[in-house]
Structure formats: C-alpha cells, structure tokens
Amino acid sequence: MIEAVATSITSSAFDNRGNFDSSGIFDNQVNDSTIMGEFENTTDYIVTSAINFSVATTSEVDVSAMRLLGIVIGIIDIFAGTSGNLLTLLAIYNNKRLQTTFHIFIANLCVIDLLTASTMMPFNVTSYIKQEWPFENDFTCSFMAFSYYCCGYTSIVCLITITVNRYVGVCHPKHSN
Template sequence: MSSVQKPNANEVVSTPLCYEMNGSCPRTLYSFGVQLAIYMACVVGMLLTVLGNLMVVIAVSHFKTLHTPTNFLLLSLALADLLLGVTVLPFSTIRSVESCWYFGDDFCKLHTFLDTVFCLTSIFHLCFISIDRHYAICNPLLYTTKFTTRVACVYIVIGWGVPMVYTFVFLYTNVLEKNLGHFLQDMPCIGQCQLLFNRLWGWLNFPLFFIPCLIMITLYVKIFIVANRQARQISNMNASTGFGLHAGASKRERKAAKTLGIAVGIYLLCWLPFTIDTMVDCLLDFITPPVLFDVLIWFAYFNSACNPLIYVFSYRWFRKAVKILLTRNIFGSGTSTVDLYQD
C-alpha cells in the first residue's frame, strides 16, 4: 500500500485574497498573458465607446442641420454612453482583471450609482426614440407639431432624472432598508463591488429593463407594419401614374426608424443575458461565478460602443460629419451650416 503523506502542521495552504484580513474576498489569479489580453480587450472597448460617442456629440452639437428633436435624443443618448466610458469602464476594467475592488466602499457606491444611472438612461432614451419614430412613421402629418424640440427636452429631462432619483434613493438613503430590510443582503466579503448585492436590486431592475423593452418592441412592430404598407402604396401609385410620388412618411424617416430599430435589437441582445442572469441569481441565492458575471456585464457594456458603429454604416450624414471631423475641416468657417443631408 502506498503511504499518504500528511501535511506538515506548520504548513498553511493559503488562498489568494484581495486583502490580508479576515472576511476578505478570494482573488482569482490570471497569468500575465491572460491579464494583458483582458486589459487590451477592455481598453479597445473603452476607446470605441468614448471616441465613437464623442463624435456623435460633436457632430449633433456643431452642425445646425442636425438640430432636430430626434437628433437631440441621439445626442443625449451618446452623452450617457460617453460618460459611461469615461467614468465607469476604467474602474470596471481593473475590477475584472484583478477580480478585486481596491477603491473603497464609498467609491464603490458612487461607481454603482454612475453605472446604473447611465445604463438606465440609455434604455429610457431608446424608448423615447421609439416613440418619436412611431409618430414620424404612423402620423407623418402631425409629427412636426406633436414632437417638437420642447417635447424632446422634456423626454431628455425625464430620461436622466428618473434614473438618478431611483438610484440615489436606493443607494444613498435608508428608506428601503427601513421598510424592506428583510430583502437586503450585506456584501458577502471585503473587496467586492458588484451590482448584485441584494435580491431587491435584481427584482427592481428586472421590470425597469423589460417594461421599456416591451414598449420598444411593440412600437417597432407597428412601425414595421405601417412602413411596409406605405411603401406598397407608394409603389402602386407610382406604377399606376408613371410618376414618382411621395406619400406618408419620407424615405429619410423610414431609414431612421429602421436604423434605430437595429439599435434597439442590439441593445436587447447585449443586455438580455445579463438581465436574465440578474433575476435568476436573485432567486438562486447568487450562484453566478464572478468570471461569468464579468463576461455578462462587459457584453452589456459593449452596447455603448455599438450605436456609433451602427450610425457609421446607416447614416450618410454621420459619415460626412465624421469625415469633416477627421480631416479637421470642422475648424473652417461656415462648416456649422453645411447641409449633411444633401447628396
């Protein structure tokens, strides 16, 4: 029989920890090559997010021809994604690679606040853009009177204000702790800063995601049906008269609706896995491994880099604006009045 060697009493088998203290979270160690790969992927994602959305902000702000209610919503959406890339993603990158939070509890709460506000602001704006496109396609004659710049500004205030108030009440007041304390769960260990630190957080975020998504899906289904009907009517009228007639919403409006429909679809694709995992995790007592959680949250973050890429491939005006920006012609006189919609 082979003998089993017992460990020496003086030997201590230690698990890597975030902090050398009792109650510290265990740390996942990666090889240098894996760490470098993760850092590079995260940095590329941050650069795409920041630079792409910065171009949208500059383009809509600078060119007067783009000063429309829809584009003001796009500007506000891009600003939320830009701020996410500047203020949230750098610290999320370090947390993902090091598998620990080294910036303290107060900054963890601020980081969670900003993360939640910017992400909820994005979905609120996409929902409002869906309403805008619904009016433009389904009620083209009333659109200019119903959806004005003032209405867009009201939507923008709501889109920023509601997420800020909701997140502030949840994170910085004890209202929920007093009334719903039995739902709350403290951080399981020291050195962790995750969005999921209690069941109530997951249960509240779940409807905040799905209700706007349900509204967007419903509106875009109706938009798709109406746009196809209008296209058939135009085709039949042109075939019968022999002239190119215009009816219903313009081709530009239908193109914008299609593009923003793609943006909504990609948003759902990016955020659905994380949101479902959030709800399941709350029901199953937080069983998601930290590595899987990081993958899902970064997949959701990636959505903030997608919208500018969608605009590049879909909007001629955005490609022309980017070209002017990259060639530094934006500093020339009179560029703010250039008609980017002209072929």
C-alpha cells in the first residue's frame, strides 16, 4: 500500500526531505501524517489549478453570444425536428411498401421526437430568451421535467428496439418478418 502511494506521488517532493530513498521505497522515518500531508498539499494544488483554469476560461467567453447561439440552434432544431418527423410519418403512412416492422419502429421514434421538438423545445428557447423559466407553478415545472425524462427514455427504448430488430433481420433472417 505504501509503495503504491510512493509511486503515485512525484519523488521530488520526498527527495528534498530525505524520506524517499533511491530504490523507490520509503525509509523507516516516514509516518502516516507525512503521507497524508503530501496528499493534502497535492489535492489543494489540483483544486486550486482547476479553479484558476475555470475562472480564466469563463471570463474569456462572451456569455451573450453563447446564449444567442443557443437560441438560434434551438429554433433551427424546433423547425427541423417538427418538419422532418412529420414528413417521415407522412411517408410511412402513405407508402404501403414502407409499412414494415422496422418502419413502424421508426414511426414510433418519430412520434416521440415530434412530441419533444414541438412541445418541449419551445419552452427551452423561451427560457433562453427570457433568462428565466416561463412557469411559476411547481406542478407545471415538475410535469415538464417528467415529460422530458419520459420522452428521452422512450426514445432510447425505441432505438434499442430498432437495433434488436435490425440484428435479428441481418443475423437471423428466418426469425424476422
């Protein structure tokens, strides 16, 4: 255990105090408080470095430009998600050749993504514009969070189902429709 600690900490910290010999093993004069002291100093240095890095990078970024970028991307996602999923659903509905098991799974995924793009994403864009959540009611806020998670998990389950369907269709075509 102590040898592992010795290799994880740089030897230069111990060479200056004579507690670390040239073979890479502690001598008998090292006690637990010396080792813990070195860990505390190392941890303080790492935390201080991380804080200094985050402060330096945050001050260099223009927050209003990033917020505007988020609004533009959100609006594009709303229109692209709504129109793309509607067109996919219409194509599956109107073309009899596309009404297979695989395409039904795709239609399910389109419905979930359409619900997300048309009903939930506008609230995100609104909150970016106003810089506050548009609802003051706790129930509405909880319901929106619940809806986000339900749509996200349902989308993941649809993707897993499509993956399993494609696996069975490719690797075991006898069992596939």
